[in-house]
């Protein structure tokens with residue numbers, strides 16, 4: 001049984017641009033038709049180069065809560081795992097949409113395990129154009145990552161890469177509470 005403090009030691013919250021991180025994989029917050037978007041998706045595609053657009057056009061679709069895999073091309077990260085959050089309904093306590101949101105993290109980490117990815121960085125999926133409240137999103141994200149690592153997930157380093165310092169503090173606080 002992996003203890004909470006062992007899990008917390010594998011987690012990290014940083015403020016920064018996910019496209020600069022030298023990790024095995026970065027996660028992208030995409031849309032279901034895998035069309036080029038703004039936000040983190042636009043930043044990742046710009047930095048990776050045209051090959052990633054071609055790959056995503058060929059793949060063509062990603063259901064909310066599921067994930068797909070491409071190379072990172074010109075990114076410092078070797079791979080990109082693309083996942084799609086549901087658009088937030090605007091109502092708290094919607095178990096079905098929270099389940100799909102959590103599945104973004106679970107499915108990305110499952111793909112990471114299958115591809116021997118030890119270090120992975122997540123942006124705050126769903127909290128931009130898809131309007132998820134940042135605190136709820138962070139709590140669901142952390143819970144899903146902890147479940148994965150507790151169930152034997154191989155990652156030694158999971159980074160929550162935040163664009164704003166307040167989001168970094170939110171994750172840092174959740175991680176320190178987990179460590180106890």
Ligand code: AR6
Nearest residue numbers: 017018029031037038039040041043126127128129130163
């Ligand atoms: N590094 C880290 N975080 C970033 C970066 C970056 N370079 N750029 C933005 N963020 P969003 P969503 C943060 O809108 O809500 C896209 O157009 C940003 O501040 O990118 O899942 C897709 O194509 C926010 O906290 O993703 C979809 O159509 C977080 O990343 C749709 O938007 C997520 O914001 C997906 O919306």
